[in-house]
Amino acid sequence: MKKKETVKQEIIEAARQLFSRYGFRKTTMEDIARVTHKGKSSxxxxxxxxxxxxxxxxIHEASILRKALKDATTGISDPAEKLEKYMKVRMHTMKELINYYDAVEHEYDSHYSFVDRLRDQFDQDEAQAIRSILDEGVEQDKFQALDTELAANTLVIAMKGLEYPLVWKGSAQNLDKRIQKIVKILFYGLLKR
Amino acid sequence: MKKKETVKQEIIEAARQLFSRYGFRKTTMEDIARVTHKGKSSxxxxxxxxxxxxxxxxIHEASILRKALKDATTGISDPAEKLEKYMKVRMHTMKELINYYDAVEHEYDSHYSFVDRLRDQFDQDEAQAIRSILDEGVEQDKFQALDTELAANTLVIAMKGLEYPLVWKGSAQNLDKRIQKIVKILFYGLLKR
DNA sequence: GTATTTTCGACTTTATTGTTAAAATATTCT
DNA sequence: AGAATATTTTAACAATAAAGTCGAAAATAC
Structure with missing residues (x-):
């Protein structure tokens, strides 16, 4: 009787693949039905x-991203290292997810507001997560004392800025270099010398 | 005044990208128009x-494949080496092209016969090309004397057989291994000891 | 300037898609 | 078993999107 949830998950998984490949528009309910071996109406x-x-x-993808970030950063005690890792994982995972956003960004109707809302929510969570890393750094006397809330928001914006080129040029190596550069810049302003 | 051919080529190139990404069905004339910066009607x-x-x-893709095969094999004098190279290049290039065939194979209408005819033509050419490699081998006394026409057809069939899994599992490494295996098997039956 | 080539917007026609409601089938419960 | 519930299928249909047409405007050649 708890089959329903299982099937739902199967559908989500099938849809995930299709959406990521074809985008929202080009993926049809029939496509999803075919992959799940079901009738469209089912x-x-x-x-x-x-x-x-x-x-x-x-939502499923967002939870994956959250988990990836958590898994990657827990266990790292040095805040600077943790911050760099966080950004790297975030950008790399986002690279996978970006197809959806891309697919939807250019459809000017109701979807946007939904994705947008979800996105805002995520941004807030993210700022919070980053802020706590910064706080740690200040606590451990490795970062300069500063307005961590403001700094966290700045970082979120910086990462969002990195996303756009991500859509067009998918070079992972390039990405890492750019992240390192940003992180380095931040650190030389951030770290105590 | 010879602009027409140029534009045609541009359209073909745009369509090529789209077809290979989305398949015949999911690619719309408007998609193609958008990429070429033209009105759909144009x-x-x-x-x-x-x-x-x-x-x-x-047709354009087929000519690319032919050229790739020619470029890869001219200059190789050892027939065994040439044969292996031929098969490798063929399979790798085919891996790129396979989206089209895949996209069309499951549309049971008029397309099929066209692609099928073109395919048959290509198979014949291919059998011919392989046969001449085999003939060379026999000539140079490196292959056993045999019915090269039959052997060539066998090889074509073998390669077609390799294509099907190609659609599902895209591991290039795997592919190379399988090709080598087949080639090896063929050679131990083919080469003089 | 006129003739020719090329582009494009406004349509028409055709096919696909999303969605619904109801019937059919399967599953679970008593 | 058979009633009750859960799932799938069928068939319909409106809405949407796509393919394809046509004439006339731009652009270009002559």
């Missing part, structure tokens, strides 16, 4: 409509 | 319809 037993499926996928 | 000045664009792309 999907509506699990999700109200296509957008609901999309939401579920996005 | 495309119909150069091509009768979507299928014509597709044909042009396929």
């Amino acid at each position: 999907l509506y037993y699990y999700f109200r409509n296509k957008e609901e499926v999309f939401r579920a996928v996005i | 495309l119909y000045y150069y091509f009768r319809n979507k299928e014509e664009v597709f044909r042009a792309v396929i």
